[in-house]
Amino acid sequence: MFQKIKKIINELIQINNLKTRNKVTNSKIKICPSCTSKLEPLNEQLEWLMPQKYLCKKCNYLGTAYFEQ
Numbered sequence: 001m002f003q004k005i006k007k008i009i010n011e012l013i014q015i016n017n018l019k020t021r022n023k024v025t026n027s028k029i030k031i032c033p034s035c036t037s038k039l040e041p042l043n044e045q046l047e048w049l050m051p052q053k054y055l056c057k058k059c060n061y062l063g064t065a066y067f068e069q
């Protein structure tokens with residue numbers, strides 16, 4: 001009985017490891033189209049309502065267009 005639980009916990013840990021690994025590989029860095037520095041996502045909680053906007057703190061660019069690195 002306990003061994004079964006151990007096995008399930010180990011499987012859950014492995015699934016979590018896979019998830020975090022996928023997250024890391026899927027997250028590409030968004031680059032500002034006007035000065036090529038890193039963009040900050042804006043209004044993340046409204047992502048499902050409108051296209052995600054990005055803000056550049058260096059040149060104050062704000063928009064939905066970006067480059068991916």
Ligand SMILES: [Zn+2]
Nearest residue numbers: 032035056059
């Ligand atoms: Zn910029």
